[in-house]
Amino acid sequence: MGNPSSASTDSQEPQVISCSDAATTAKSDDRSPPYKPNVMRFLEGVGISTPIAENYSSEDFYSDLLCNHLKVGTVRRGHVTCFTTVKPTITNALGGLHGGAVAAIAERVAIATARTVVGEDKDIFLGELAMSYLSSATIDAELIVDGSVVKSGRNLTVIEVGFRMRKTGKLFYSSRATIYNAPISKL
Structure with a gap:
């Protein structure tokens, strides 16, 4: 068993995906988690990057x-x-x-x-x-x-x-x- 404080910094940690990331073209990142493309497709499918129509911003x-x-x-x-x-x-x-x-x-x-x-x-x-x-x-x-x-x-x-x-x-x-x-x- 290794010491927890000496854990490698290469471990998979969850990445935060902001709304601004969803509005831009997804870049290929070697360290991208495997679930990111699925999450991005879901967010785009529900309209996260669709601009708000002017009459809806009242x-x-x-x-x-x-x-x-x-x-x-x-x-x-x-x-x-x-x-x-x-x-x-x-x-x-x-x-x-x-x-x-x-x-x-x-x-x-x-x-x-x-x-x-x-x-x-x-x-x-x-x-x-x-x-x-x-x-x-x-x-x-x-x-x-x-x-x-x-x-x-x-x-x-x-x-x-x-x-x-x-x-x-x-x-x-x-x-x-x-x-x-x-x-x-x-x-």
């Missing part, structure tokens, strides 16, 4: 995009129901609802649900969001997004959000959000 564009896909069903104390249909603009490379879109929708529904039990005299903000991606909702799938209060106290509110297929009731995504309640600061 402030909070993502919220505008999601709001076009989310429709309010019912609102009552401790519960909010919304509907969404999976469209190509919010899908991933495999044709399923993008995980980021799922999380963003869950966040909006959780905050709206918390607002049904937290008074207007308090600011609310997302402290934690846990997601479970149980299945993939494909293009044109109609989903019911239900937000329910699990617990609400003086300083925090816990919300559960479920995404179910409208026709079958099958659960696709599940989320639990912790929303912090804070008195509005008066500066």
Whole structure:
């Protein structure tokens, strides 16, 4: 057994690939790890090097995009129901609802649900969001997004959000959000 401190500097260490590397032509490097070409193909396949169109670089564009896909069903104390249909603009490379879109929708529904039990005299903000991606909702799938209060106290509110297929009731995504309640600061 060799001394760990005398280990060779030629050992294979993971290399960090930055986004700027992905946007440039890959150079042949004798020390390139064997997985680098596969990673580069994946990143290019999901559009890492594609320039952002001018109309997509407006402030909070993502919220505008999601709001076009989310429709309010019912609102009552401790519960909010919304509907969404999976469209190509919010899908991933495999044709399923993008995980980021799922999380963003869950966040909006959780905050709206918390607002049904937290008074207007308090600011609310997302402290934690846990997601479970149980299945993939494909293009044109109609989903019911239900937000329910699990617990609400003086300083925090816990919300559960479920995404179910409208026709079958099958659960696709599940989320639990912790929303912090804070008195509005008066500066």
